[in-house]
Amino acid sequence: MRTICPPERLLLGPGPSNVHPRIYQALSSHIVGHMDPYFFEIMDETKDLLKRTFRTENELTLAISGTGMAGMEAVLCNIVEEGDEVVVCVNGFFGPRMTDIVRRLGARAVEVKEPWGKAVSLEALRDALSKCTRPKAVAVVNAETSTGVFQPLPEISRAAHERGAILVADTVTSLGGCELEVERMDIDIAYSGSQKCLNCPPGLSPITVNERAVELIRNRKTRVRSWYFDLLEILKYWSQARVYHHTAPISMVYALREALAIVEEEGLENRWIRHRRNREALEAGIEAMGLKMLAEERDKRLPTLTAVKVPKGIADTSLRKTLLDQFGIEIGGGLGELKGEILRIGTMGLNSSRRNVLLVLDALETALRKEGYGVRKGAGLQAAVASYDT
Amino acid sequence: MRTICPPERLLLGPGPSNVHPRIYQALSSHIVGHMDPYFFEIMDETKDLLKRTFRTENELTLAISGTGMAGMEAVLCNIVEEGDEVVVCVNGFFGPRMTDIVRRLGARAVEVKEPWGKAVSLEALRDALSKCTRPKAVAVVNAETSTGVFQPLPEISRAAHERGAILVADTVTSLGGCELEVERMDIDIAYSGSQKCLNCPPGLSPITVNERAVELIRNRKTRVRSWYFDLLEILKYWSQARVYHHTAPISMVYALREALAIVEEEGLENRWIRHRRNREALEAGIEAMGLKMLAEERDKRLPTLTAVKVPKGIADTSLRKTLLDQFGIEIGGGLGELKGEILRIGTMGLNSSRRNVLLVLDALETALRKEGYGVRKGAGLQAAVASYDT
Numbered sequence: 001m002r003t004i005c006p007p008e009r010l011l012l013g014p015g016p017s018n019v020h021p022r023i024y025q026a027l028s029s030h031i032v033g034h035m036d037p038y039f040f041e042i043m044d045e046t047k048d049l050l051k052r053t054f055r056t057e058n059e060l061t062l063a064i065s066g067t068g069m070a071g072m073e074a075v076l077c078n079i080v081e082e083g084d085e086v087v088v089c090v091n092g093f094f095g096p097r098m099t100d101i102v103r104r105l106g107a108r109a110v111e112v113k114e115p116w117g118k119a120v121s122l123e124a125l126r127d128a129l130s131k132c133t134r135p136k137a138v139a140v141v142n143a144e145t146s147t148g149v150f151q152p153l154p155e156i157s158r159a160a161h162e163r164g165a166i167l168v169a170d171t172v173t174s175l176g177g178c179e180l181e182v183e184r185m186d187i188d189i190a191y192s193g194s195q196k197c198l199n200c201p202p203g204l205s206p207i208t209v210n211e212r213a214v215e216l217i218r219n220r221k222t223r224v225r226s227w228y229f230d231l232l233e234i235l236k237y238w239s240q241a242r243v244y245h246h247t248a249p250i251s252m253v254y255a256l257r258e259a260l261a262i263v264e265e266e267g268l269e270n271r272w273i274r275h276r277r278n279r280e281a282l283e284a285g286i287e288a289m290g291l292k293m294l295a296e297e298r299d300k301r302l303p304t305l306t307a308v309k310v311p312k313g314i315a316d317t318s319l320r321k322t323l324l325d326q327f328g329i330e331i332g333g334g335l336g337e338l339k340g341e342i343l344r345i346g347t348m349g350l351n352s353s354r355r356n357v358l359l360v361l362d363a364l365e366t367a368l369r370k371e372g373y374g375v376r377k378g379a380g381l382q383a384a385v386a387s388y389d390t
Numbered sequence: 391m392r393t394i395c396p397p398e399r400l401l402l403g404p405g406p407s408n409v410h411p412r413i414y415q416a417l418s419s420h421i422v423g424h425m426d427p428y429f430f431e432i433m434d435e436t437k438d439l440l441k442r443t444f445r446t447e448n449e450l451t452l453a454i455s456g457t458g459m460a461g462m463e464a465v466l467c468n469i470v471e472e473g474d475e476v477v478v479c480v481n482g483f484f485g486p487r488m489t490d491i492v493r494r495l496g497a498r499a500v501e502v503k504e505p506w507g508k509a510v511s512l513e514a515l516r517d518a519l520s521k522c523t524r525p526k527a528v529a530v531v532n533a534e535t536s537t538g539v540f541q542p543l544p545e546i547s548r549a550a551h552e553r554g555a556i557l558v559a560d561t562v563t564s565l566g567g568c569e570l571e572v573e574r575m576d577i578d579i580a581y582s583g584s585q586k587c588l589n590c591p592p593g594l595s596p597i598t599v600n601e602r603a604v605e606l607i608r609n610r611k612t613r614v615r616s617w618y619f620d621l622l623e624i625l626k627y628w629s630q631a632r633v634y635h636h637t638a639p640i641s642m643v644y645a646l647r648e649a650l651a652i653v654e655e656e657g658l659e660n661r662w663i664r665h666r667r668n669r670e671a672l673e674a675g676i677e678a679m680g681l682k683m684l685a686e687e688r689d690k691r692l693p694t695l696t697a698v699k700v701p702k703g704i705a706d707t708s709l710r711k712t713l714l715d716q717f718g719i720e721i722g723g724g725l726g727e728l729k730g731e732i733l734r735i736g737t738m739g740l741n742s743s744r745r746n747v748l749l750v751l752d753a754l755e756t757a758l759r760k761e762g763y764g765v766r767k768g769a770g771l772q773a774a775v776a777s778y779d780t
Binding site: 001004005006007008009011013015016018019024025026027028029030031032033034036038039042045065066067068069070072073077097100101103104105193195201202203223224225226227228244245246247248249250251252254257258261264265324330335 | 391394395396397398399401403405406408409414415416417418419420421422423424426428429432435455456457458459460462463467487490491493494495583585591592593613614615616617618634635636637638639640641642644647648651654655720725
């Protein structure tokens with residue numbers, strides 16, 4: 001059979017992002033057994049690094065053996081029991097998924113709806129909470145990959161806690177790229193993905209759960225429906241007890257350890273600044289070409305994913321095809337109700353760089369012109385460079 | 391931080407087994423997006439190869455984004471609904487896990503128990519089936535990694551079907567190593583793991599589900615409790631519809647494609663013969679050293695995993711430590727009630743070779759002698775070589 005030899009892509013879509021060469025090296029280091037003393041050392045290093053990346057001391061901090069969506073399911077199925085009430089913030093594609101999971105678990109999901117492209121307001125959340133008898137959790141997406149909207153968490157956390165609910169935050173597109181401090185922001189549970197701002201291949205979901213949430217799990221009236229995602233059982237393997245649960249995805253854990261080491265070396269704050277800096281330049285370039293952002297409020301735009309409205313009369317698929325075929329650049333289209341309406345440009349982890357901002361602006365200009373959209377030559381590049389120089 | 395540089399191990403335990411160099415290469419090929427046309431080609435190739443490796447035409451044949459245990463949970467949670475009756479064959483460590491999963495799903499698990507080290511008898515199974523009003527499924531482990539016992543499936547399948555139940559088979563340690571023909575043996579659902587006889591790192595679970603079982607899933611009265619493992623939803627992504635479900639673990643899928651290509655190139659029958667041949671030589675060597683197999687019936691011993699009784703008065707941990715520290719060879723100890731009682735030697739995929747049989751026999755002899763166990767020098771090696779020469 002043919003050798004696997006994938007085309008080289010610059011992955012500036014909603015994720016996965018490109019993988020750091022050091023991470024490929026870790027990924028293809030020879031494996032040892034999942035009960036090997038060497039692997040336990042790597043697990044400990046990974047756990048320590050994860051705590052520092054999440055900014056927490058939570059003992060229940062580990063990587064779920066599945067993709068980001070496995071993390072979403074794992075945390076919800078450990079917390080939610082039949083008959084519980086859960087408030088779910090819905091302002092994009094991923095909120096409804098949480099609702100779906102909550103309902104499959106036999107619980108009541110109370111949705112707080114906002115238009116896609118807006119953050120969830122505190123008033124709407126308080127209103128939803130007031131409709132609950134005893135809300136167990138508030139679930140919210142910190143970085144909505146489908147809309148490019150950033151949802152601030154501290155105020156959501158306070159509102160949840162006032163009603164005795166815990167806060168579950170989807171940080172798939174924020175961990176390692178956006179300001180996120182689990183302990184300071186009083187987030188009870190956060191889950192993420194390996195393939196976004198960490199530049200690891202998809203396949204692992206880092207999670208962290210604080211003592212308040214662990215208490216809730218310990219006090220369940222029924223067993224967790226899922227054996228594979230039973231967090232307290234998984235923790236026995238990810239702690240010094242080392243009780244075998246399932247065969248860990250060794251190579252992916254190597255890769256995640258390396259990814260987190262790279263984050264640590266650069267420093268979290270430096271990364272937050274870098275992501276913000278490059279997003280601003282990208283935004284300046286895009287706006288100079290006359291395009292509009294989906295998220296109107298400037299302070300609610302993600303530093304890791306930029307959602308741009310497709311100009312009227314142009315097919316997003318044509319633009320994306322030009323980028324992919326002519327430039328080898330992948331960007332995303334809209335999901336769900338935004339299908340055909342937006343382009344999604346991810347600048348995550350190592351992909352958040354001056355080089356990539358200029359490359360994608362140049363490619364986008366070419367693609368737009370090909371579709372007959374009038375844009376002054378180099379307008380985007382010029383504005384981006386100007387942004388960097390201020 | 392330090393570079394990840396794992397010690398080189400010969401992985402002759404219960405899995406993971408060593409990874410083929412070609413698979414490491416595939417694993418570290420640069421990733422593309424999960425909706426990239428190139429990745430769809432790789433998915434199609436993987437699916438075709440999986441069908442041929444499972445010996446089936448089942449449309450629902452794909453890789454679950456999790457380890458082998460994720461496969462177990464995925465198939466059970468799609469089939470089993472609250473109040474259902476499921477017969478679970480328990481003759482080792484992995485049967486009780488199926489029971490656990492079935493019960494977490496709110497169903498009734500009727501166990502067919504046999505001593506660890508024996509296959510499940512048809513009589514005991516029929517007896518259990520007769521205690522059910524309407525058994526929905528029979529769950530059985532084809533290759534019990536905890537005991538080295540091989541469970542023939544065709545007769546189990548007939549007994550299940552006579553009572554209108556489907557057969558769910560755990561083929562984690564058989565796929566690609568033991569005779570397994572899903573269609574000919576009338577197995578309704580089989581799941582496996584990437585890290586055993588396929589020599590891929592752990593992290594994916596190949597599964598196949600026939601039309602009869604798909605019908606059962608379609609006719610559920612309640613929704614599948616798990617969103618992440620909802621097979622009909624996952625199939626939409628693994629078929630031409632290409633509906634995004636979750637971000638596939640790209641690198642691991644590359645690796646699995648390569649692993650299956652290697653199986654295809656050698657030919658399934660050739661692999662079955664090779665595994666059997668090397669197991670026989672290993673067995674001859676072990677018996678020549680005066681050790682006893684756990685599985686008494688010779689025709690019920692796995693070609694992929696050999697469980698050997700630890701001689702009285704010797705600690706299995708000391709033996710394993712010598713093998714690991716002095717020879718860099720990992721073998722397994724006993725799980726659950728067999729803890730301390732047995733050694734488990736895996737000869738899976740590329741690890742099933744004359745070279746490895748000789749290496750592990752030599753190491754084992756040294757380790758045994760170190761513990762004061764009397765064994766004639768080279769007795770094991772001599773018997774193994776003699777076995778190859780017959």
